[in-house]
Amino acid sequence: MTRPANAELGKVTFQEECASCHAAGDGFDLAAFSFPDTTIIRRALGHVDMSTSLDIVAHIRRIWVPETRGVESSPFQPGGLRLGTDYEFAINTFGADQWPADLTSEDLRRIDMWRTEVAVKFPVWSIEENNLDWMPDVPVPEHLLSYRNGRARNALDKFYRGRSVVLLRRAVDALSDGDKDRNNPNAPCIMDPISQLRAKECFEARRWAASLGAQFMLRYRRDAPLHHDVHDVWWDVGNVARRTVTSSAVRGDIDNGLDNWVSWMWMGWAFEPNAHASIYLSLGLKRKEMLRHATFHILKSQVERGRNSSTPYRDLRNVPRFSPDTWLMNAMEFGYNHLLERLEDGERPTGDGLARAISETERAYRDAANRLTANQAKVLVVLRDQVLEYLYLR
């Protein structure tokens, strides 16, 4: 004899048996990604008995979701569509395989990352065959929850009760501080020296923290960026993946290193386009032969930077390292003109930034020079020297 399903019991069981991996705590993902009852039961039976599985189903069916999606869908994929190629991205974004000569800084600032379709495939919610998904394969490690007197566990409990952006940010911060804090003897994400990195564990812990923010956005239909720390951890998933491609000490330690590098970093960056040096993601895009995406990433970052920073100069310096030949002249012109706009507006890199800005301004031209025609070189020399003129002023 089976008893009627009890949703309240299902809720409690979910927290006890499932929430260590399904980070939202209540099974929001199972409702939002339209998993059928049969799938929930099949998966639940790996952890609990039949009548408890039915309790869990009853509980899941009570969860309010604003919008359901298919299992295979990639949440946050801009425009809901992944483009086929780097070339298609150029045509779709600019109407031609060129950096547009008449594009202004304001135009570029207005390009909405949420809607700009890209050929980067964002992670799907859950897939059993590989790791190109949000779902962490293992529970959040106990040592991360308990480090510093249970700071992360407390922050999570508060978040589960309150579910606000402030509480979310505290929970994500507590988890991501613990993952690289040298005072946490088990911290999996210490990268200096790189031999200390436990890449797989770090990747899983970061995916766990990342999936917390993702579910918050889906639950409350938030498509504007949340606090940047919440998106930083998305970028950081990509960063540990990057190290498993570039650092011999941990090479190959997670599967699909390059795809995870590029997709997580792009996704994190799309929500905080001023936050990271443009070299890291560009190097991954280059390995995927996506130089048009890289150039876009670099110059979009440039226009989003804060005032008086030397970072927009570093961005310019990255243009010749990544731009396709046919894009180079327009992209360089754009980058120099953008710096001039900042300078004309009274901006000035501060402290050590000034010397750095001067050397990046010079190096950008030098690195581009051998790929320019004589006339193009002349134009860029004039722009370069106008920028330098401002920077030399005392």
Ligand code: HEC
């Ligand atoms: C040890 C971590 C872990 C625990 C605990 C866990 N799950 Fe999962 N679950 C996963 C992962 C990882 C996936 C994503 C698919 C995959 O990689 O297997 C997943 C996917 C699912 C799916 C989708 C399955 C599919 O076919 O795509 C369902 C439904 C599910 N889990 C239900 C549950 C329920 C119910 C519980 C508790 C009774 C539970 N899980 C406990 C890790 C876990």
